[in-house]
Amino acid sequence: xxxxTDDWRLKLLALALAVMMLGAVAFSQNPPTTRTLTVPLxxxxxxxxxxxxxxxxxxxxxxxxxLADVIGxxxxxxxxxxxxxTAATAGPAVKLNVTASSTIVGVNVANPAQIVVSIDLxxxxxxxxxxxxxxxxxxxxxxxxxxxxxxxxxxxxxxxxGPASWENQIRAIVIYTTLVNFNSQDxxxxxxxxxxxxxxxxxxxxxxPQVGLDVASVAVHIEAQQGSTAKTVALVAAAPAQPPPxxxxxxxxxxxxxxxxxxxxPATLSKIQWITLPAVDLSGVTSTMTFKVSIPYPDNVxxxxxxxxxTFIIRRNPNVTPSP
Numbered sequence: 001x002x003x004x005t006d007d008w009r010l011k012l013l014a015l016a017l018a019v020m021m022l023g024a025v026a027f028s029q030n031p032p033t034t035r036t037l038t039v040p041l042x043x044x045x046x047x048x049x050x051x052x053x054x055x056x057x058x059x060x061x062x063x064x065x066x067l068a069d070v071i072g073x074x075x076x077x078x079x080x081x082x083x084x085x086t087a088a089t090a091g092p093a094v095k096l097n098v099t100a101s102s103t104i105v106g107v108n109v110a111n112p113a114q115i116v117v118s119i120d121l122x123x124x125x126x127x128x129x130x131x132x133x134x135x136x137x138x139x140x141x142x143x144x145x146x147x148x149x150x151x152x153x154x155x156x157x158x159x160x161x162g163p164a165s166w167e168n169q170i171r172a173i174v175i176y177t178t179l180v181n182f183n184s185q186d187x188x189x190x191x192x193x194x195x196x197x198x199x200x201x202x203x204x205x206x207x208x209p210q211v212g213l214d215v216a217s218v219a220v221h222i223e224a225q226q227g228s229t230a231k232t233v234a235l236v237a238a239a240p241a242q243p244p245p246x247x248x249x250x251x252x253x254x255x256x257x258x259x260x261x262x263x264x265x266p267a268t269l270s271k272i273q274w275i276t277l278p279a280v281d282l283s284g285v286t287s288t289m290t291f292k293v294s295i296p297y298p299d300n301v302x303x304x305x306x307x308x309x310x311t312f313i314i315r316r317n318p319n320v321t322p323s324p
Contacts, residue, residue, distance in 0.1 A: 043208040056117035120163035137181035139266035144223040162211035242283035252313035
């Protein structure tokens, strides 16, 4: 055994040096390495949350380290990042801590920096659905329109869960774009659009938890009928049958009322754009005067006014010398 015990210190030193050299060679082939990946960010919320994150990042950069052959296989789905909002309250600039971890042994993960988010109160409101008929064919008028949705088909009401600040003057609208030109029509799956005092609400905008509707579309029932209808047309004063005397000039005309509502069949109404009032003789008029005239409705047309007042504004003509 003397070959072992003789000069044991030198032999132990040689063994240590050999181990160190082996480790150096191994580390040179598999050195410690650091990488960064972009990872989906998961928000931890309290049970039955009363808050909603309205403006926060959906991803976060996670830095991790380890031996090259270990971290070389790391992918974003091997990493998890959480933003802790379990004790957060509503506010425009709330700081949240972020923690990250790895599912692969030997990977050391550094927690990302805090993030700043906007948090609102989470509220659920009931909103009646408004049905808007976009196009009605000439000669037709809508007699009845119904939007129905489960579980209570009529009247249709939906429930929106989202930020309280989005629910100011909130409306649920269905725009029915099919041309109405027959007596009865039914159609399914018309999407509901939301808007508030600021304009349309983007339901695809990322929030945590995600905003949502309990009903996304409705069924529409339309009943229409063909027949008489009404429209508003302007009253237009005709040129005077005779002008004022030469020493005077007409400087203006006013008509009261300026328009009337007329009723008739659709074909007749489509041809009427305005109604011209009877001409008036001004040959003996030397000052502003108002005339009451009958409104000449065309045949088979009725109106909501029988007469109109036409005022002719007349002034002395400064360019004409009076006769001696």
